[in-house]
Amino acid sequence: MAPDDHDPGWPGLALGNGLALEHGQLVAETARPVPRTTLTARARTGLWLLRVVVVLVSLMVVWTFIQQLR
Amino acid sequence: VRVDPSPVPVPDVRPTRLTEEDTARLQDRTRVHQARRHHRRWQLLWLLAGPGILAMLGENDGPSMIAYASDGAQYGLKFFLPLLPLLFVMAFICQEMCMRVGAVTHRGFGVLVLQRYGRVWGWFGAGDLVLTNLVTLVAEFVSIRIGLAYFHLGSGVAVALGLALVTFTLSGGRYWRWERIVLGLALFNGLFLIAAILVRPHLGAAASPAAFGPVPHGSLSTLLLLLASTVGATVTPWMIFFQQSASADKGMTTRDIRHGRYDTALGAGLAAVFGAGALVAGAALLPRGGSVISGFAGGGFPQALGQVAGHAAGAVFALGLIEAGAVAVLTISASTAYAAGECAGVSRSFNTSPRQSIVFYAANVGAALLASAVIVIPGAPLLSIALNANVLATVLLPVSLVFLFMLANDAELMGPWVNKRPANAISIIVIAFVGLSGAAYGIGSFLQTTHLIGS
Numbered sequence: 001m002a003p004d005d006h007d008p009g010w011p012g013l014a015l016g017n018g019l020a021l022e023h024g025q026l027v028a029e030t031a032r033p034v035p036r037t038t039l040t041a042r043a044r045t046g047l048w049l050l051r052v053v054v055v056l057v058s059l060m061v062v063w064t065f066i067q068q069l070r
Numbered sequence: 071v072r073v074d075p076s077p078v079p080v081p082d083v084r085p086t087r088l089t090e091e092d093t094a095r096l097q098d099r100t101r102v103h104q105a106r107r108h109h110r111r112w113q114l115l116w117l118l119a120g121p122g123i124l125a126m127l128g129e130n131d132g133p134s135m136i137a138y139a140s141d142g143a144q145y146g147l148k149f150f151l152p153l154l155p156l157l158f159v160m161a162f163i164c165q166e167m168c169m170r171v172g173a174v175t176h177r178g179f180g181v182l183v184l185q186r187y188g189r190v191w192g193w194f195g196a197g198d199l200v201l202t203n204l205v206t207l208v209a210e211f212v213s214i215r216i217g218l219a220y221f222h223l224g225s226g227v228a229v230a231l232g233l234a235l236v237t238f239t240l241s242g243g244r245y246w247r248w249e250r251i252v253l254g255l256a257l258f259n260g261l262f263l264i265a266a267i268l269v270r271p272h273l274g275a276a277a278s279p280a281a282f283g284p285v286p287h288g289s290l291s292t293l294l295l296l297l298a299s300t301v302g303a304t305v306t307p308w309m310i311f312f313q314q315s316a317s318a319d320k321g322m323t324t325r326d327i328r329h330g331r332y333d334t335a336l337g338a339g340l341a342a343v344f345g346a347g348a349l350v351a352g353a354a355l356l357p358r359g360g361s362v363i364s365g366f367a368g369g370g371f372p373q374a375l376g377q378v379a380g381h382a383a384g385a386v387f388a389l390g391l392i393e394a395g396a397v398a399v400l401t402i403s404a405s406t407a408y409a410a411g412e413c414a415g416v417s418r419s420f421n422t423s424p425r426q427s428i429v430f431y432a433a434n435v436g437a438a439l440l441a442s443a444v445i446v447i448p449g450a451p452l453l454s455i456a457l458n459a460n461v462l463a464t465v466l467l468p469v470s471l472v473f474l475f476m477l478a479n480d481a482e483l484m485g486p487w488v489n490k491r492p493a494n495a496i497s498i499i500v501i502a503f504v505g506l507s508g509a510a511y512g513i514g515s516f517l518q519t520t521h522l523i524g525s
Contacts, residue, residue, distance in 0.1 A: 020096055022323050025321055034177070037187065050468060051194060061465055061515070068519070
């Protein structure tokens with residue numbers, strides 16, 4: 001099958017001796033969820049700590065912005 | 071006899087039928103395949119360039135150029151001109167990881183965080199993105215309005231222009247078409263370089279060692295605001311979502327990672343040069359101590375530049391602001407649309423029609439529409455919004471960067487393309503720098519506003 005005359009309905013994707021579209025790129029494949037990973041307790045704590053700090057600093061920025069408008 | 075440089079084995083598993091999205095991507099990938107097979111290097115670069123340049127030049131947006139020009143107007147070239155290339159090296163490090171994760175997994179950032187680390191973290195990330203994107207989009211329309219004001223055109227024209235562009239670029243139903251149109255527009259970011267040339271800077275004085283002071287004078291609060299907004303002008307959450315999703319939507323694979331790096335590096339280089347252009351143009355206002363910026367709401371910056379360096383410089387700077395805002399409206403709306411589709415678990419690709427991906431297209435137009443409504447509010451504090459958009463992005467960025475870092479280090483997901491040790495060391499420094507810049511301004515300005523510390 002030549003690279004230019006592909007048939008959208010054709011199930012295979014091989015073109016010459018290479019591939020134009022990898023199997024993992026297909027919509028049917030990317031729709032499959034990747035397996036969930038387990039975070040360690042330390043990683044979870046670190047992420048929550050970072051999240052809390054980020055929210056607090058964001059609130060400070062918003063509050064300062066509002067105060068500066070007055 | 072020429073042989074395919076890196077033949078790939080045909081997989082055993084075959085799909086039943088290709089979707090419209092698959093077919094469109096297959097066409098693009100076929101051209102890449104042919105260019106690689108026939109060793110057409112420049113064509114291959116042309117075909118694979120896009121997400122990196124768009125992310126970098128998209129981030130050279132209205133608020134960013136305002137931040138650079140404000141740095142120049144208030145502090146001259148000292149400190150910020152040498153800092154700028156460093157910031158874009160930092161941006162390259164972050165964006166290269168996005169491109170690599172997208173090319174390896176064929177998935178966007180939002181969906182990977184959601185599926186790999188759970189819904190809580192996925193939705194937190196999406197929330198950060200929506201918040202910063204909406205604020206930044208408002209700032210983009212502000213910059214279009216400021217640019218148009220120089221030509222005596224009002225906010226209605228700014229809204230119409232932004233929305234017309236979003237609608238027009240979405241009309242093709244192809245990623246390739248969207249990408250090429252936005253790339254064409256993004257190259258006009260070079261207008262800031264022309265503006266810098268038109269102000270006739272004294273490059274000899276600028277290049278002398280005395281010109282590069284370590285830390286500029288001025289109030290700590292203002293300096294931290296400018297530093298945080300300058301950091302936020304180079305890397306933001308939307309860039310992470312955008313480049314990873316766009317790399318996947320473009321159909322990039324592990325074989326394209328090298329060209330993805332070229333694309334990202336080229337984008338970073340262009341963005342640094344054009345950003346420096348805005349800084350140098352802004353420095354022309356230094357003799358006035360940046361006081362003219364207070365008149366920004368009425369289009370003061372290009373006007374002031376016009377008075378100081380001539381009408382041409384003012385006009386080019388104004389056109390640059392229109393371009394920077396317009397391109398960013400397109401890319402930021404796209405990143406919002408990708409994230410919305412990924413979090414909703416529905417189709418999200420430019421290679422689909424609006425009927426097939428209603429959430430994707432509705433989020434794209436809806437984000438722009440919502441933001442455009444804000445700028446028609448009379449008396450809105452435009453300069454404050456523009457500068458604080460970047461600051462907010464800087465403050466929220468570390469969480470996205472940490473997840474990007476975790477994804478790039480996920481051996482199960484990334485296989486041999488996992489982060490190497492030197493990349494990890496540099497990434498940790500970048501994340502720490504971004505976190506400290508945002509936190510320093512946020513906490514410092516809060517304490518000053520509450521009079522707990524002096525300015």
